[in-house]
Amino acid sequence: MMNRRTFLSSGFCALPWCTPIAWAQTETKREQLMREVSGGAVVNPGRVIVDTPTLADNGHSIPVRITVESPMTPEDYVQRVTILAERNPRPIVASFMFSPASGRAEVMTRIRLADIQDVVAVAQLANGTYWYGQTKVIVTELACLEEVR
Secondary structure: OOOHHHHHHOOHHHOOOOOHHHHHHOOOHHHHHHHHHHOOOOEEEOOEEEEOOOEEOOOOOEEEEEEEOOOOOOOOOEEEEEEEOOOOOOOEEEEEEOOHHHOOEEEEEEEOOOOOEEEEEEEEEOOOOEEEEEEEEEEOOOOOOOOOO
16 A cells, blocks of 8 residues: 555656646736736736725626826826726726826726626836736626627
8 A cells, every 4th residue: 555655755746737836837817817918017916906895796787996006197197907807708897098187096987797706907007017906706696697709
């Protein structure tokens, strides 16, 4: 009978599906979406606040308020905010453009959610940096159930 120590030392777990390195190399759908939105640039956590109800009765119309910390001066302002919901059939939900004339980087809208998931907002600043914030929304009645072709 082979015990755990003998099994591990036999080299069987050196196969790609057993090693933590293989797990670390897989990219999540959220990371893929953020890379797509940022054009491959690093997306930093912070500066973006996503405010939604934690529990939603249904996923057909969920209020979302996104605020980005920025002075909104001609040198330092938010250019774009993109809302992501990775479990939706169309995960890039909306994108909003800003300029220094906007006064503040704040968006209030309603979105549909297909499942219990994190709502992520990615902000692109004029200096080329990207920031994100997120919040989890628990949906009791799901929306967006149609299949994307």
